[in-house]
Amino acid sequence: MDVRVICATQKNLTELVQRGEFREDLYYRLNVLTITIPPLRERPQDIMPLTELFVARFADEQGVARPKLANDLSSFLCKYGWPGNVRQLKNAIYRALTQTDGYELRPQDIILPDFEVEIALGDEVMEGSLDDISKRFERSVLTRLYRTYPSTRKLAKRLGVSHTAIANKLREYGLSNRKLTDDSEE
Missing domain, CATH: 1.10.8.60 (Helicase, Ruva Protein; domain 3)
Incomplete structure (x- = not known):
């Protein structure tokens, strides 16, 4: 009988073998060809x-x-x-x-979990003062959520702040649904 086994894991099996949490003999039986697929x-x-x-x-x-x-x-x-x-x-x-x-x-x-932000926190995002970084982050959150909650009242309710505070923030960052629509058409 010729049997081939294909296994997939997100765990570091080498580390598990070293800690005694995965059988070493089984590791070497399975580890014939390793294919790593990045996330x-x-x-x-x-x-x-x-x-x-x-x-x-x-x-x-x-x-x-x-x-x-x-x-x-x-x-x-x-x-x-x-x-x-x-x-x-x-x-x-x-x-x-x-x-x-x-x-x-x-x-x-496309509905994606709110705990994710549309920007990746790379080096370029971390440039500047804390205030600069916070403003870029805040602008990104508002840009993203305003597409899903297109009225200032809905957005204010979603974020748990007053309608006036949202209107002021959108004005401060130059955001409006018309601008977001125009930007996405470019």
């Missing part, structure tokens, strides 16, 4: 091909027309960190397609 956040070039695959697959399964992908969808999806990797992307696309009523898949159709 999706490290492979932004794969996000849109995967998105297109999931859209096509879901549309075919449901017997519906494939929606067009909005021009700004790629930049929106690539800015997200995808802690759940490909499975999270697939689920987000499926959820969006079941709930959209249009012929175009747009960033505002």
